[in-house]
Amino acid sequence: MTLRQQFSLLASMLVVVLLAGNLVVTVINGRDYFEQQLNGRAYDAATSLALSMSQIATDDSVQQTRLMDVLFDRGFFEDITFVRTDGETLHRRAREAFSSGGAPEWFERLVPLELIPAEADVTKGWQRLGTVTVISHADFAYRDLWGMIRAEMIWFAWVLLIALVALQLILRLLFRSLVRVEQQALAISERDLQVQENIPRARELRRVVEAMNKMVRKLQAIFAEQAEMTERLREESYLDAPTGLLNRRGFDQQFGHILARDDEHSGVLIIMQIQNFAEFNLNAGRQAGDDLLALLGKSLEQWRADYPHSLLGRRAGADFSLFVPCADRTQAEDIVQQAFGLMSVSALSQRNELSFHMGAVFLQGDQDDPVDAFSRADAALRHAQRQPTPKFQLYQRADSDVDEWTAGEWHTLLNTILEQQSIQLQFLPVMSNHDQQLLQIEVFSRVSWEDQVLSPPPRGQIGLPTGVAQSVARNGPQTVPDPPS
Secondary structure, three states: OOHHHHHHHHHHHHHHHHHHHHHHHHHHHHHHHHHHHHHHHHHHHHHHHHHHHOOOOOOOHHHHHHHHHHHHOOOOEEEEEEEEOOOOEEEEEHHHOOOOOOOOHHHHHHOOOOOOOEEEEEEEOOEEEEEEEEEEOOHHHHHHHHHHHHHHHHHHHHHHHHHHHHHHHHHHHHHHHHHHHHHHHHHHHOOOOOOOOOOOOOHHHHHHHHHHHHHHHHHHHHHHHHHHHHHHHHHHHHEOOOOOOEOHHHHHHHHHHHHHOOOOEEEEEEEEEEOOHHHHHHHHOHHHHHHHHHHHHHHHHHHHOOOOOOEEEEEEOOEEEEEEEOOOHHHHHHHHHHHHHHHHHOOOOOOOOOOEEEEEEEEEEOOOOHHHHHHHHHHHHHHHOOOOOOEEEEOOOOOOOEEOOOHHHHHHHHHHHHHHOOEEEEEEEEEOOOOOOEEEEEEEEEEEEOOEEEOOOOOOOOOEEHHHHHHHHHHOOOOOOOOOO
């Protein structure tokens, strides 16, 4: 049962109880009043009739009967009886002359009227002629009493109807606030925080609405704090604090989304590395290193103005990565040259003790592997690092007698050599200059590949002879982690 139905039932029961109580009081008071009036009228009628009959002759029964007829012809009396002293009785009953129809029979049985016969002696001089007995007629009393009861019932019925209609209107007006509170609660469950502006006047409803608004404002503050904390954590998770650029996780995530899209993409991936940054950080201090990183971040942010869709990030230490969308390889070379020139004349121009190099790779196609893209860019960076002065290099498969290979290709080559056990050991004796005695034997490892013996490259130079590189290329590179140095 709804609250509105409960209020309606309560109001109906209240009106019914009031009606029942009022009817009981009205019936009791009305019955007592009508009993007094009927009994009093009967006494007055008996006295008047006795006085009138005392004025006529004693043996004139006709005149006595006429006086009785005149009295009960008015219809207010049920029984008029005159008993003479000699035992003769003259009477006439009003119920035989009038029919009752003013009130239902069940009402007359439910509300009985106690009518007392009124008696008066008829005397003539000092002689007693007889006794007159008068009983009032109750039909008129029942009719008036039933009319009062029926009027009250009709009045209470209208009161009940008007009260229920007014109650429904009032409840509808009051329940608007509850409906808004319900909608507000449902909106809160959907994280839609709404504050009610219309405050009801009823004290209880006003308290409920104000409590809900207070809770909403508190939740807004909590959610705002959580959003701020989430944004701060996101920045800490995906942004680099010293430079303000993307960190490695943030750059790899966005870069991976670009390469994984179904539509065709093209752009150049650039890796920049500052040499001897650890020594600079140790000698100049950590704050100087952070200032240098911040200056590099500002320089790259200014460069972003010309390429608003580019990605800029710091990977680790003094390593930076950039991805700039471009149309073709020629445009990629221009972009790499512009980036190199910007670093040469801005952040690193006056720091002669630091040198930097750039490696880049042009990407174009439907989907690329981020690991393979970074491997090729890293191969170009290693090629550029062979130069003592700052230099940039765009990845090429065959640009000289030495091809640069990615980490995956190196991994493929080394796995193939280990599987085929193509490692040769060379034993070199170490002799003493004084007595030409054998001091020790040094063992060197060499790789046998394609009828060639490969010696390790010089320190800092990573490459393969062209013939060997082409043989490995036919086996196909694999995307694997970088091999240990």
